[in-house]
Amino acid sequence: MPHAITIDDVRAAAEVLRGQVLATPLVPAPGLSALTGATIAVKHENMQATGSFKERGALYKLSGLDAEERRRGVVAMSAGNHAQAVAYHARRLGIPAVIVMPVGTPLVKAENTRGHGAEVQLVGETLVEAGAHARALAAERGLVFVHPYDDPRVMAGQGTLALEMLGEAPDLDDLVVPIGGGGLVSGVAVAARAVKPGIRVVGVEAALYPSFANALRGEDAPIGGPTLAEGIAVKTVGTLTLPIVRDLVSDIVCVDEPAIERAVASFATHSRSMTEGAGAAGLAAVLSRPDLFAGRRVGLVLSGGNIDARLLAAVMVRELERENRIASFRITTADRPGLLGAIASRLGSLGANILEVSHGRLFLDVPAKSVTVDVTIETRNGTHTSDVLAALASDGLDPRPIGPTGLSETTY
Incomplete structure (x- = not known):
């Protein structure tokens, strides 16, 4: 059975999009290469006008509408990036746009979509519910439905980034691509495998939403839950995208939430790049x-x-905690003048930065003449943290760790 798009469709899309969307840079990432053991280059689709690759497919779809369809307008459902892309280019082309987004869509994406001039409706808890409402609006108002992934022109538009990547770096062994409904990875796979048949295209799903992994492997892993990668939190694979993924994508990797958080933090610290979870x-x-x-x-x-x-700030702090570069602990000792100053001086001499201190005398499990001091510190790395806490223990201060569930019964 032939696929929904071919390399000729992707090349046709590239001609239309030339000069209309940014040909984003493919940048070597030595910091990420050292971190991973691979030679990494990053395609920075976060540099598009609306911050994501979705502009490619959205604009190519809108560019194919006839005059009557443009007059009636379009409707789309999206968790955010497709919404912004459709709204942005619809306004550029003078096309009325209605965007239906799930209620839990991040505020920044909903507000940006409104800012591009679209009518935004927040409906349903999932993309499925938002999509049902969008299709009802299309029938009711005569609007053209712009699907976020299961549309040949959208898929072809997304695939243009693979032509750019291999045009700049024809020696790449792998292209690693996030998967939600499959529009991006389908376009990329068709283009990349036509240009370089031996290249490996690897799709990546959030472990909470293993839709393609289930479909391709005949599995029935549960789908759903809160994920940092809401842009790829799709429960239903595309009917047009699935055959392409089955035939041309080499492997599917499912990544858990700590891995996604680590990747967001690593992009920021090692590549100076801001990315959302899906990105x-x-x-x-x-x-x-x-x-x-x-x-x-x-x-x-x-x-x-x-x-x-x-959210980005929270992710960065959580990663510091995972690396033990931020640590919280409680010291219980005799109450005496100058205690806080002595603890602060000792931590300073050990090279630790104090982030927060809480001084308490009223806990009933503490003797009346004693005091608790809860301290949060920042250090250079996990080894430094261990050294600081070992030094406090050798001073007789007996620091006890405070974790997400409260005070631990063990010392460091």
């Missing part, structure tokens, strides 16, 4: 499965950078 999925796969990528030339698609600033 970091490719790096999460390389970090999680070094056996698949060690020693290979790997092109990562950083598919989007639309992450809420507060």
